[in-house]
Structure formats: structure tokens, C-alpha cells
Amino acid sequence: MTPDDAPDCAAQPAERFNQARAAQANAVLEDYAEMIGDLIEEMGEARITDIAAxxxxxxxxxxxxxxxxxxxxxxxxxxxxxxxxxEEGAALAERVRARHRTVVDFLVAVGVPEENAELDAEGMEHHVSDITLAAFEAFLKARTP
Known part of the structure; x- marks a missing residue:
């Protein structure tokens, strides 16, 4: 490695950390959108009190x-x-719900107990790249008879 290579090497971890921070910032937004969508399905609307609870x-x-x-x-x-x-919020909630289901199904398929898979998926669903998610889906599809 030459000194000229150093900035490129340093940029790689920085980019990964930036992506992780951006995913974390969006995770809260995604969780709330998903929860509001669930409450609307169950109760017809989502009150702040119910969201907080x-x-x-x-x-x-x-x-x-x-x-x-x-x-x-x-x-x-x-x-x-x-x-x-x-409309955009409902689409986001549906995408998050689908990502969650895929991550849970993948974890269960590789032997993680359902309860643990549900808990782990809550964090993972926000950080799994589209490429990794597609690999999970391909793995699950290949296992389906």
C-alpha cells in the first residue's frame, strides 16, 4: 500500500459507518410508520396515546x-x-413489514427459534442491504419445494 492508497482505505470504513448511521436514523421513522400502519389496520386510526403505548x-x-x-x-x-x-407512508410501512417478514423467515430457516428471530429481525430489518435481502429471498425460494 502506498500513501496515495490511504485515503481510499480510510474512506471504505467511513462509508460503512455513514451507511450504518443513516440506516439507524431511518430505523425509528420506519418503526413508527409500520406501527401506525398496524394500528390503522386494527383500529381504523392511530392515536398518539396508542402509538406511545x-x-x-x-x-x-x-x-x-x-x-x-x-x-x-x-x-x-x-x-x-x-x-x-x-400514500408514501403506507408504502414505506408495507416495505418495512415485508423486509421484517423476509428476515424472520430467513433466520428461522437457518435454525433460529421463532421468538429470537422476531426480536433479532427488529434491528436487522433496517440494516440489511437490498442485495443481502435478495440473497435471503433467493435462499428461501430455493428451499421451497
Whole structure:
């Protein structure tokens, strides 16, 4: 390795760390979108109180997260009603739900108990690249008779 190679070598870990930080920042948004989608399916709307209870956070924390979803164009709220996902927010929630299911199915297929797979998938689903996710899906498809 020459001194000229050093910046390239240094950039690789930096890029990986940047990607991980970006995924972490989006993970919270994705979790809230998914939870709001679940609540809407179950109850017809998602109230801040219900969101906070399901996420295990305080009312102000849930309010702040919903505010971010609204700023990103992923959710809207109506006076004296709950929070609703926009078309874009609903699509995000569905993508996250599908990623979660794929990660769980893969982990179970390689021998991880279902309960552990569900817990592990909560973190992994946000950090698995599209390439890795496609490999998981191909693995699962190859196992299906």
C-alpha cells in the first residue's frame, strides 16, 4: 500500500459507518410508520396515546416522532382524530413489514427459534442491504419445494 492508497482505505470504513448511521436514523421513522400502519389496520386510526403505548415510549416522544413523519410527508393528522399514513407512508410501512417478514423467515430457516428471530429481525430489518435481502429471498425460494 502506498500513501496515495490511504485515503481510499480510510474512506471504505467511513462509508460503512455513514451507511450504518443513516440506516439507524431511518430505523425509528420506519418503526413508527409500520406501527401506525398496524394500528390503522386494527383500529381504523392511530392515536398518539396508542402509538406511545405500543412503542413503549412517552407521549411527547411519540408526538416528536409523528412530527418527523409529517415533515417527511409520510403521515398526516386530523383534529380530534388520529394519525394517518400518506400514500408514501403506507408504502414505506408495507416495505418495512415485508423486509421484517423476509428476515424472520430467513433466520428461522437457518435454525433460529421463532421468538429470537422476531426480536433479532427488529434491528436487522433496517440494516440489511437490498442485495443481502435478495440473497435471503433467493435462499428461501430455493428451499421451497
Amino acid at each position: 405500543r412503542m413503549g415510549v412517552t407521549h411527547p416522544t411519540a408526538t416528536k416522532a409523528v412530527g418527523r413523519l409529517k415533515r417527511e410527508g409520510l403521515a398526516v393528522s386530523r383534529p380530534y382524530r388520529g394519525v394517518f399514513l400518506t
